[in-house]
Amino acid sequence: MEEEMVQPDDAFKMVYPFDVPGIRAEMERMLNKPKCAAFVKQLLSIVASNAQADNKLVAGGDVLKVFDTVMSQKGLVRANDIQNGADPSGPNLALGNVAKKNARIQVGNYRPGIPVTRADLKAQYLKSDARICLHETLHHCGELVYSDQEFAIAASALNGNNPPLPVPIPNTDMRFIYSQYWDGELRKSYK
Ligand SMILES: [Zn+2]
Numbered sequence: 001m002e003e004e005m006v007q008p009d010d011a012f013k014m015v016y017p018f019d020v021p022g023i024r025a026e027m028e029r030m031l032n033k034p035k036c037a038a039f040v041k042q043l044l045s046i047v048a049s050n051a052q053a054d055n056k057l058v059a060g061g062d063v064l065k066v067f068d069t070v071m072s073q074k075g076l077v078r079a080n081d082i083q084n085g086a087d088p089s090g091p092n093l094a095l096g097n098v099a100k101k102n103a104r105i106q107v108g109n110y111r112p113g114i115p116v117t118r119a120d121l122k123a124q125y126l127k128s129d130a131r132i133c134l135h136e137t138l139h140h141c142g143e144l145v146y147s148d149q150e151f152a153i154a155a156s157a158l159n160g161n162n163p164p165l166p167v168p169i170p171n172t173d174m175r176f177i178y179s180q181y182w183d184g185e186l187r188k189s190y191k
Contacts, residue, residue: 005115012111015081016125023076024067026130027137030190031063039158039189040138043182046154047146055144058098066098067137074104076133090176092132094139105136135183148178155182 030036044061059065070076077084079091087093091108110128112121139145156165163184166177 003117005117006112006121007115008111008113011116011121012109013080014109015078016109018076018078018107018129019122019126020071020076022126023130023133024064026126027067027134028064030130030134033190036186036190039186042158043151043154043186044138044141046157047142047150050153051142051146051150052144055142055146058141058143061141063134063137063141066141067133069098070103070105070137070140073098073101077104077106079106079108092136092179094136094145097143097145098140099143103140105133105140107132107136131187135179135186138186148175148182151182152178155185159185 031040040063041061044057048057048061058069074096077086077095079086082088087095087106091106093106095104095106096102107129110125112124116124138151139147142150152165163181166174166181168174169177
């Protein structure tokens with residue numbers, strides 16, 4: 001009997017469960033890549049030194065420890081899990097903060113490009129979730145959360161401003177533009 005395939009739209013609509021140990025292991029694998037480790041360390045060093053005095057670096061910037069801290073506070077929520085307090089303002093978000101002990105990571109839904117088996121979907125969700133959790137955990141490395149703008153400025157210092165830091169657009173929330181910018185640099189470090 002042929003396995004029933006999951007359609008992309010159906011995969012996207014699920015409140016897909018989190019494999020927390022799997023996500024953590026995948027983050028660890030990414031952070032063990034020398035290029036990723038060096039990039040994250042340098043990035044956090046710049047962001048922490050430019051941040052407001054009360055926005056202190058958590059756990060010395062040990063990203064996995066910060067992830068564990070978030071898990072011990074409010075943990076993960078899927079972006080479409082409205083019943084559990086998902087925030088409709090965006091797919092991937094660092095909610096609350098470590099200082100208030102209400103740090104949470106909201107993780108967006110994943111849409112496969114083609115119909116997939118359940119096993120493929122599980123593997124693809126895990127990879128997507130780990131990448132998002134790495135980005136959002138970096139936000140929570142600031143006790144009061146480091147912003148996408150702060151990370152974008154630091155990333156532009158590390159890449160010699162190539163590509164250039166996005167220029168503010170009037171009447172535009174730049175958060176997601178800054179987010180994409182520094183996330184692109186983060187991805188280059190672990191690809
Ligand atoms: Zn972000």
